[in-house]
Amino acid sequence: MEEDFGEWYRRMLSENMLVDDRYDVKGMLVYRGAGMRIIKQMSRYLEDLLEEDGHEPTLFPLLIPETLLDMEKEHIAGFEDEVYWVTHAGGNPVERRLALRPTSETCMYPMFALWTRTFADLPIKVHQTTTVYRNDTKQTRPLIRTREILWNEGHTAFATREEALQNIETITRIYTELITGLCCVPVQVNRRPDWDKFPGAEYTIAFDAIMPDGKTLQVATIHNLGQHFSNVFKIQFDDEGGNKKLAWQTSYGPGFGRLLASVVSVHGDGKGMVLPPRLASVQAVIIPIVFKDADKGKVTDYVQKVVEKLKSSGISYKVDDGDDRPGAKYYKWELRGVPVRLEVGPRDVEKDAVMVVRRDTGEKQSVKLKDLDLQKTFKGMEENIRSKARENFDSRIFTADTLADLEENLGEGIVTVSWCEKNECAKPLEEKGTILSILDDEGECIVCGKKGKQVRMAKTY
Amino acid sequence: MEEDFGEWYRRMLSENMLVDDRYDVKGMLVYRGAGMRIIKQMSRYLEDLLEEDGHEPTLFPLLIPETLLDMEKEHIAGFEDEVYWVTHAGGNPVERRLALRPTSETCMYPMFALWTRTFADLPIKVHQTTTVYRNDTKQTRPLIRTREILWNEGHTAFATREEALQNIETITRIYTELITGLCCVPVQVNRRPDWDKFPGAEYTIAFDAIMPDGKTLQVATIHNLGQHFSNVFKIQFDDEGGNKKLAWQTSYGPGFGRLLASVVSVHGDGKGMVLPPRLASVQAVIIPIVFKDADKGKVTDYVQKVVEKLKSSGISYKVDDGDDRPGAKYYKWELRGVPVRLEVGPRDVEKDAVMVVRRDTGEKQSVKLKDLDLQKTFKGMEENIRSKARENFDSRIFTADTLADLEENLGEGIVTVSWCEKNECAKPLEEKGTILSILDDEGECIVCGKKGKQVRMAKTY
Incomplete structure (x- = not known):
């Protein structure tokens, strides 16, 4: 790329209308349609994987009384400089200061304690897709460092340490499916040094992507909480022998903003974004190419046949029959990262074919309509996008x-x-x-x- | 029902683990798995309908600077007594007080103004599924009156008043599909008196359900905002003749908590919840009935055949092969409102049939496995649940x-x-x-x- 990465990145976010960072509170981002659609693909995919694994979807309150937030000492020490406090409701001061959740351990675990009586009540595995709030004093950057963070957080309580460790392996697999599978972003899994672990955890495992400027971006973390929180919040149960035991806990989360940032940055090129097909809400754009009015009718009819074919294969598409010149249309859809462009002109109609142009390689190929199998093309593209990213990652x-x-x-x-x-x-x-x-x-x-x-x-x- | 409605309602919420209201901040509810699953069915259904209509999924910030919230006078007058204020971040006071959004007009519309230059930038139609915060001083009630409200809010800007009115009709249709279609809850659509309209709106249309105790529950509203907010926030555009014009706006939202409350209350009976099939995350429960060990093998094998049949018809199911007696299992799944129960005993295996028990009517029918068509059963059940609720509504x-x-x-x-x-x-x-x-x-x-x-x-x- 000729531009500096930072400039290119900001241009991608604004020209593709992914997000807008002009809202009047620093570090609070507006997620626009194109960005939110990609994030919805990610979050629904992740939620389905977690629920298949037995996680319950939940939503816990945003507001945490100071008394709860303060209970685990390392935890509050790690967050107290960044917490937003609600002190008033209407014209009146609130009875106790209420924190906007910086993360939900101290909100969820008193409830876990209420739900846990005997070993039969365990495991508890819950997740929620939500926002958390941290008044990070470092320089904010759209999607990468924000003060309102859109993520999914998972929280558990188990009867044994072994089950908690097993859960960490399961979540590592699920996050890898999300990050490197769906998003095609290679990562290195790193156990953080003790001074950099999650406040209150025994240890933290992080997923680090590498951005085009060589900096790493932590896109997800998993924390082994041991019995630190269950001890403080009294998540205890009677085991099979009737003895009181403390639960073993883990918590984890990927940041959807950072994942989006890594997808945009790792796969993009000089022409714009390159979206892995399963993340694209428009997977194929059909561009009718008509220079003579006489051709218009037959091209339009043929486009309808192409549309039927895509519909029956479950592919999301758009027909761009606007007034722009074909070149301008190519430019626009390449910028947005739409996986394939299908060009349909009079000669394609005669050959009963379409010209298929892949966004990842730029390859152009005339394909008979009856042989058109975009799901197969997408599979190949996804593998190519992933392995290209992997090669680049390995070289770094x-x-x-x-x-x-x-x-x-x-x-x-x-x-x-x-x-x-x-x-x-x-x-x-x-x-x-x-x-x-x-x-x-x-x-x-x-x-x-x-x-x-x-x-x-x-x-x- | 022998119990009082209020008691029955609270029992449904807790025994079915829909929500938990024991969190240590009044009016802030914990949505548990069973409740959140139903809400996810509602929210995904609604989001899909809105996006088909051209709404963009978005997420705007939670925090609104006091200066923005105060701009529309009627609006702030309507909300100022209920707004939660963030005054501190970490140890320091924030520069300007920040409100937790009580609704997002004043957060979104400054951005709409940035996005609107000419008529070609309109319409803007966005939606977001999120929570809003109102320190309502009336008595809180789980799902019905809470201080953290889970909803979807839609917001628009149009070039003409006619388009805004057309949009109100479209949203009325979409909300009716959600409330009376998917959720089978009959409502009356009422234009509120002026003194009860949304603060800052020209008028408000509300969707009122009737609960078993005869009280109405407002489950959704649509506001015609006219040009009140576009005037204040300067959402203006050059029309085709190059003249500056103000946009015409609408905003709207159904509350998912209240919708869930109405689904539970309107359809439920003495045995528990009755879930419309499309809302149920478990649509069918299979109960193997084995009294002699000798029968176990063939029943288990046959259950597998039933499972395959359900899978191939896209039905979500559970097999309850636990140790409880059949009667205890019936009780549990009826309480949860699972639409059909399939009983499989040795005699059913011999007849190559299953006993199908409908939750809505209690009807029992032996159906040959090859003739089992639960999708058809569900359609009939949904119609029955809806028309039964309608009859009751009409009688009120x-x-x-x-x-x-x-x-x-x-x-x-x-x-x-x-x-x-x-x-x-x-x-x-x-x-x-x-x-x-x-x-x-x-x-x-x-x-x-x-x-x-x-x-x-x-x-x-």
Whole structure:
């Protein structure tokens, strides 16, 4: 791309009317039709997977009394600088300050406690698609860093630690199906260092995508909460032997805004967005090409036949029979990332064919109408989009043996280096980037040369 | 029903785990799996209808700066006593107080103004499924009167008044499809008296259901906003002649909580809920009936055949092969309102049949497996549920000629009386109930006997 990534990204969001960031509260985004349609595909897909796995769809309240939010000490310490507080209703002060949920653990778990008496009441697995609120003081960026975050959050309580761990594996699989399956976005799964885990969790697993500018974008997290919250909120049950036990918990969520940002950025090209077919609300655009009035009738009739074919295969389509020149139409629909364009002119009608143009490769092919199988084309396109993204992703994974190497590669992607785990050696590393994860593998610290652990680093959004 | 309606209603909500009202903020409800599943059927159905009509799915911010909320004078006067205010973020006061949206006109319309330059930018038609916040001081009731309201709100801007009126007709049709079609709940469409219209609207049309205790429940409203908001928020455009014009607007919304309340209440009976089949997430429950171990194998195999049949017809089902006695299972699934129960015992296997038990009528019929067509059964059930509710509704529509008659009938449903439109005669009427609508038809005031208009009255939730 000739433009700078940041410029291109902002142009995509506004020209494709995905979102509008001109609303009069900083960091609060307006999701427009084109953006919301893609997010709805994602959220319905995820909700279906979670519900197949036994999660109940729920909706818990937005407002959390200060007394509840404060109960888990690490948790409130992690969020207190970012919480929005409701202090008045109408002209009167409220009895207790009410927080806008920054996440829903402290809202949900008192209810979990009410629902849990014996082992037979477990597991509890719920999810909700909703917004959370964090007055993040870093620079806001549309979809990437906002103060109103649109996500799906899952929360559980199990009778045993093993079931909680099993659940983390299941959710890892489901999130991978969403992110790398449906959205075709490759990610690295990283267990965050202790200082970067979710406040109140035992540990946090994150899904990191790599953006075209080499920075990583955390698109989802899964937290093993152990018994921290169940202890505080008294989620306890009688086991089969009649002994009181505390539940084991997990919570997790992907951000739909960030997922949309990664889909736009990772697959896009100089012509605009490239949407994986299952995410596109318009999967095919039909463009009648008529230069002579005499051809109009037969092309229009033929377009109707093409439409019938698409309908019967369950493909969502649009016919663009507006007054613009074909070139202008191509430009517009390529910008929007519509997976295939079907051109229909008089010669196509004669051949009983359509010209199929793929958005991902630009390939043009004349296909007999009876042989047209766009579902098959889409499957191939999805694989191609995914593997192209994967190749690019793999080429952005580096190893560095010196600080200079680290610095050079950090702008391109994720870099593995070694670190002795001492604070004084962390400082020069963290001046250059962020530690995503500490691995089990050993190595020699690139600062002091002493024995240490391998760590993955990147510049992050 | 032997119980009082209020008791029965609360029992339905809790025993069926639809919602939980024990959350520690008054009026803020927890929507549990069974309730949220029904609401998701409603919201997806409505969203699809709106999007087919050209509405864009959107999500606008929750927080509205005080300056925006205050711009339309009637509007803020109508809401100021109920608005929740965010005054702090983290430890610091926010620059301007931020309201939790009580409804989204003042949030959306500044954006509409940015999007509107010429007539070609219109119409704008958007919708969002979301929550709004009103610190209603009346007694809260689960699903019926809450302070966090789950709804879908639609908002438009048109170039002409005619298009806005046409849109009101379209939305009336769509809401009728949702409420009386999908949910089978009969309603009366009432244009509210001026003193009861939406603050800032020219007029408000409301959809009133009648609950078993004779009180009406407003489940949806449509507002003709005229040019009140477009004038204040400067939603203006150049018409074809290049003249600046103000847009014509409408806004509307059904409350999903109230719709759920009406579905539960209007169709339910002494055994529990009766769900219209398209709203049920479990449409059929299969109950294997085995008293002798020797029969177990063949019943289990046969149940698998029944399952295959249901799957291939796109019916959502559950097999209840738990240890409870059949009677206990019948009780449980009837309580939950599952449309049909399929009993499968050894004799059914021999006859290659299943016993089909309809929830709405209790009818039992042995049906050959090859003839089983539940989709057809469901269609018949839906019609029956709808017409039974309609009959009951019609029997609750009264006319009264005296104050005594009015008082007697008001506890049963909607009563038409005549009123001279003077304040002193309104008083004795409003001591007994609420004026839902003033009709064009004339009549003699039942208080003073002078010429007046017919009005519809009810006790309302």
